[in-house]
Each structure stands twice: as C-alpha cells, then as structure tokens.
C-alpha cells in the first residue's frame with residue numbers, strides 16, 4: 001500500500017487531534033475579552049483600549065527580557081478575573097478556543113488564591129471556572145468540536161496556601177479538578193517549602209505536577225521528584241544540564257536525567273514560552289530537540305497563549321519546521337501527553353484508541 005501523507009502545515013495540524021497539559025487560564029484570555037471585562041468592572045490600567053494593540057502589548061511584554069513587564073501582563077488579566085461572571089466567561093472561551101484549535105483533551109491550570117480580591121471565596125472561584133469549562137465544552141460540541149477539559153489547581157510557591165489549595169483540589173476531584181500544581185518564581189522558593197501539601201495529596205492518591213527546571217537548574221527538578229514526588233515536571237528544560245553530548249553526538253545521561261527518562265516522567269515543555277522568558281535562545285536551540293531524540297517523555301504545550309501569542313497548532317507546526325518532524329512524531333507527542341494526563345487509565349486509553357490514532361491515521365494513510 002502506498003502511503004501518501006497529507007502535507008504538514010498549520011491548517012492540517014489544526015485538524016489533527018491534540019492534547020495539552022500545561023496551559024494557564026490567566027495567560028490565555030482573548031484581548032477583546034480583557035477589554036470588555038475591564039470595562040465592566042471599571043479597571044482603567046490597561047495599556048491600550050484597542051484589542052489588536054493590546055494583544056501586541058502582551059506579546060511585546062512577554063519577550064521584553066524584563067520579568068517585571070512580563071508579570072505586569074498577568075496583573076492585568078488577573079485584575080479582570082475577580083467575579084463569577086468573568087471567571088465563567090474566561091473559562092468558557094478557553095475551552096472554545098482550545099477546541100477550535102483541535103485540542104481534544106486539555107488540562108488547564110489556575111491559582112484560585114489570585115481571584116479572591118473581589119471578595120470571592122476560594123470554592124466559589126473554583127466552581128465558576130469549572131462551570132465555564134462545562135459551558136465552553138458544550139458550545140464547542142455544538143459546533144462539532146469535542147473537547148474534554150480537566151482543571152489543575154495551582155498554589156503560588158511564594159505564598160503559604162498550598163495545603164489549603166491541595167485540599168480544595170481533593171474536594172472537587174469528582175467534578176472537574178484532576179490535579180494540583182505549584183507555580184511562581186523558582187529561585188528562592190524550592191518545592192520542598194510545600195511538602196505538607198504534596199504529602200497530603202499522595203495520601204489522597206491524587207496527582208500533581210510542579211513547575212521545575214524552567215529557568216532554575218537541577219536542584220529544583222531533583223527536589224520536585226525525589227522529595228515531593230511530582231508525577232510530572234512543568235517545563236523541566238534544565239534536565240539537559242545533566243546530559244553531556246560528545247562531539248560525535250553521543251549523549252551521556254547523569255543520574256537525574258537517567259531517572260527522569262527511565263521512569264518515563266513527563267516533561268511539560270513550552271518551547272516558545274521558554275524563548276520569550278529567555279530560558280533558551282531560540283526554538284532551534286531549545287533542548288526539546290535533544291530530549292525528543294533521546295526519547296524522554298516529551299509533551300508540547302503553550303504555557304500562556306495570550307502572552308506568547310501561541311496555540312498548540314502553532315507550537316507543533318513550528319517544531320515540525322525547525323526540527324523536521326513528521327506526522328508520526330506529532331502523533332508521538334500527542335500520545336505521550338495523553339498517557340501522561342491525570343484522568344483515569346481507561347479514559348486515556350479510549351481517547352488514544354478512538355480519537356488520536358484514527359485522527360493521525362487519516363492524515364498519514
């Protein structure tokens with residue numbers, strides 16, 4: 001049988017089934033929605049009142065090289081996400097946008113503690129976001145785009161509410177929350193500060209990922225795995241610091257890199273985001289190329305769709321152009337992500353066998 005593959009470009013990649021494990025709700029708003037929500041609550045600190053200009057401002061801030069300016073962007077999005085209506089809308093549009101991008105399963109994360117400035121209780125924040133995901137997924141299904149969205153609750157690593165947020169994730173584990181995460185500045189805030197939360201989650205037989213090895217090095221990854229027991233690594237890029245590549249291309253893995261690969265620990269890689277924050281110089285220089293060649297459990301993610309002006313389609317297409325990846329490689333990233341999701345084994349298997357594999361078979365046969 002002759003196999004004639006469909007050409008691989010942004011239009012065809014959009015139609016391929018995709019899986020997203022690392023995406024921040026407050027980093028993925030539509031610029032027009034930021035404007036409308038700001039208007040509704042009387043927030044007047046936005047840098048522009050034009051959606052196009054505002055989108056460009058977020059993108060410029062994301063690779064200005066200044067962390068302060070980058071974080072300023074989140075200041076704006078979080079400021080307009082302080083009411084139940086706003087949270088429902090942002091979550092619903094998130095599900096719709098991901099579905100329109102061809103994502104069939106997504107885990108979207110957010111930090112409830114950042115959305116209580118308007119007087120909401122933590123549980124009300126979570127309920128509004130879960131409601132938004134349900135609304136958005138239903139709207140997408142009406143348009144023939146099926147998506148399932150699971151929610152990860154994030155605790156801020158510089159704060160002291162991780163145990164409380166972990167308990168919240170267990171309270172909502174049967175209604176849409178599938179796991180837990182910690183995020184925020186890595187340097188100075190090691191994951192072991194939150195051991196109490198991680199021990200609690202392990203006792204509850206729950207799942208969690210930890211932002212580790214994004215800009216900060218190996219100690220953060222080591223603590224996340226060997227002290228905290230993380231199921232996945234958010235970014236994990238710096239694991240390359242434990243790999244030496246000889247001139248002839250032979251790679252030697254140090255003990256931690258070997259552990260990560262041997263145990264098939266998923267790396268939630270976010271290539272463009274890493275370029276923008278300066279964790280790596282360019283896409284071509286991004287360790288995802290080497291880690292993929294070495295068959296680590298690599299997954300491809302967006303991180304912040306608004307700030308980096310990215311989509312899963314855009315990331316996969318850019319990687320294919322940069323590293324010469326074909327449909328088989330894109331399917332491999334997708335199956336890797338699905339295997340690494342925090343939903344049950346039978347549900348993961350069903351998505352792999354009923355949705356992902358047939359989707360890619362249609363593109364390559």
Ligand SMILES: [Zn+2]
Nearest residue numbers: 024211234303
């Ligand atoms: Zn992140």
